[in-house]
Amino acid sequence: MPKDFIVAIELGSSKMTGIAGKKNLDGSIQVLACIKEDSSSCIRKGVVYNIDKTAQCLTNIINKMEGQLKTTITQVYVGVGGQSIRSIRNVISKDMNIETPISQEMVIELMDANRNMKYPDQEILDAAVQEYKVDSQYQLDPVGIPCSHIEGNFLNILQRKTFYKNLNSCFEAANINVAEMYLAPLALADSVLTETERRSGCALVDMGADTTTVSVYSKNVLRHLAVIPLGSNNITKDIASLQMEETDAEKMKLKYASAYTDNAEIDNNLKYSIDQDRQIEARKFIEIVEGRLEEIIANVWCQVPEEYCDKLLGGIILTGGGSNMKDIEKAFQNYTHIDKIRIAKFVTQTITSTLSDINAHDGKLNTVLGLLAKGDINCAGDEFDPNGNLFATPKQQQTETFTERRARQAVETPAGVVRTVDEIRRADEEARRQKDEEDRIAREKAEAEERERQRIKKENSIWNKMFKGLKSFGEKVISDEE
Structure with missing residues (x-):
């Protein structure tokens, strides 16, 4: 296995994904490993709510990736997203x-x-x-x-500070070093949007399991960002309200659901099978799916600032697992009256891999691939020892690297990069040190100026002038006598 590769991790509501890839000289990326872990028990709406379980999922991902790569992982790139952003x-x-x-x-x-x-x-x-x-x-x-x-x-x-601290805490609990944190929506936008779309104005809609993220661009500048706490799982739960398990509801959604169905094309006699014994009316199923999807689209459209609603010349770009629903473009066109709808099934970078998850091109891995593309620090460590302490050597090596890296101030942080809690702490300490030094210099300057004022005041005082006059008179008398 190559001794230089990048590792990125995305913490999603339904699954946590770790991916490792090697960047080639021609700019392409070769994906070497991709591991997924169920995160439904520890992440809700894209944010960490159970630190211990999240740390265990992260540890599982790292262990499995190291086993596949035959190399230890010293650090990872992390995407920051989810509700409250x-x-x-x-x-x-x-x-x-x-x-x-x-x-x-x-x-x-x-x-x-x-x-x-x-x-x-x-x-x-x-x-x-x-x-x-x-x-x-x-x-x-x-x-x-x-x-x-x-x-x-x-x-x-x-x-929210609580969500931000929880994200940092789970990596600390898992003893995993973070090379860089990126805003996941910005990393995604950089990997799926064209320059023309960003310049002419567009809305990027990432349809996930529990959340839908809306990013609005115009003149190559991010103009608005919001995360809606609605996703494709809400459709599944609505279907499950027809008295079935969510696993069955998910299967029915994937098999039968369509984002738009013309009323004239609905067969009132058609029924969909839940299992061998039960069926539901097709019309009722369609109404449930379309009703929830229309709510999601309405919330998406509300997030587009009014001044940009008629300026989205680049159109609406859909991505994420939810964008795979049949006729999703038609549903968005009907509600927003935007004709230009594109589904971003894959990132714009050249990606090579033998893994079926990567080659599926279904939009589900676009964010983590975008994070992988952002990475520029080697995450590979020593040869993997399955019987040794998995993090002892990498942790020590990376601590030295982190010590050498100067704490960046907020203004120095590149666009999309989120400073970690430790970086913020060290930057605050550096800022306090600089302020203390500036205060010391200012204090010494003020004291020197005050001494100078006192000296001048003393020289210009009446008693000082009288003393100087007497001294001059005495010197003159002595001079005359000689």
Whole structure:
């Protein structure tokens, strides 16, 4: 097996997926291993709620991958997504006394001020720059433009602090090093959207098991991001309300469900078999499926900001397992009146593999493949020893690597990268150290200035002038006598 490969993990509501791949010189990626674990008992709506069980699933994935790769895994790339992730707009402004050319330092100051915003019980995962308002003109790059007022327009992506901490905690509990955390919706967008779609305006809809993620792009900039707590499992549960087990309901959904059926084409006498003894009317089944799906589509469309509803020239791009439902494009067209609907069955990168899950091209692995494409640090360690301590050597090696990596400030973090709890802690410590140093320098400067003021004050005092006058007179008298 190759001694250099990338490992990415996606924590989904129905399954947790680990994938390992080698990046080739021509830019293609060879997938070497893909492991899935049932996560329905520890992850809900895309977020961790049982840390211990999630840690066990992660450990199982790592162990199985190391067994297949015959190599230990030192670190992994992780996708951050799920319920409670949302975007909120924010404006930071700065006034200058006189017209001044905008410097890079001024822009960084605005970005820092934005990232230091506090939201109750929320953590800022990322901040997307929308544009800058320089006096009355909007600019993407304001550096060098003279003005007396500048505003930075940002899109802050938030998640509840509890969910964010739980995600970090489960990797710590599993003793797995995190090379980088990425916002899963952004990694997905980079791998399935074309530049034309992002530039001309589009909505990316990732239809998962428990959640549906909506990302709106225009002029190559993320304009809105939201996670809806509805997914294809909701359709399964609705079908199960017809007095059947969810496993049977899932099978019926996969076999019979269609996102759109013309009323004239419905046979009122047709019945679908639940098992050997029971059947349900086709019309009732269709109404249940379409009713829930219409609710999901309505919530998706509500997440598209009003100013972009008529500007989606790139159309709507569907992906994820839920996008495989028959006639899903027609259902979206009927509700949104957007004719341009594309289903992204696979990522845009060149992927090679002998694994059937990868070659299925059904959109289910697009996010984890997008995370894999983001990786640029080797995750391979020593030769795998099935009887040894699985994490002892890699942990020690990676701790040294982490120690060498400087704690990045928020403004230095690349787009889509989510700082870990440890990175935030170290960055805060570094910021406090710098502030303490700045305060010390300022204090010493102030003390020196105060001493200088006292010296000047003393020299200009009446008694000092009288003393100098007497001294000068005495020196003159002595000089005359000589």
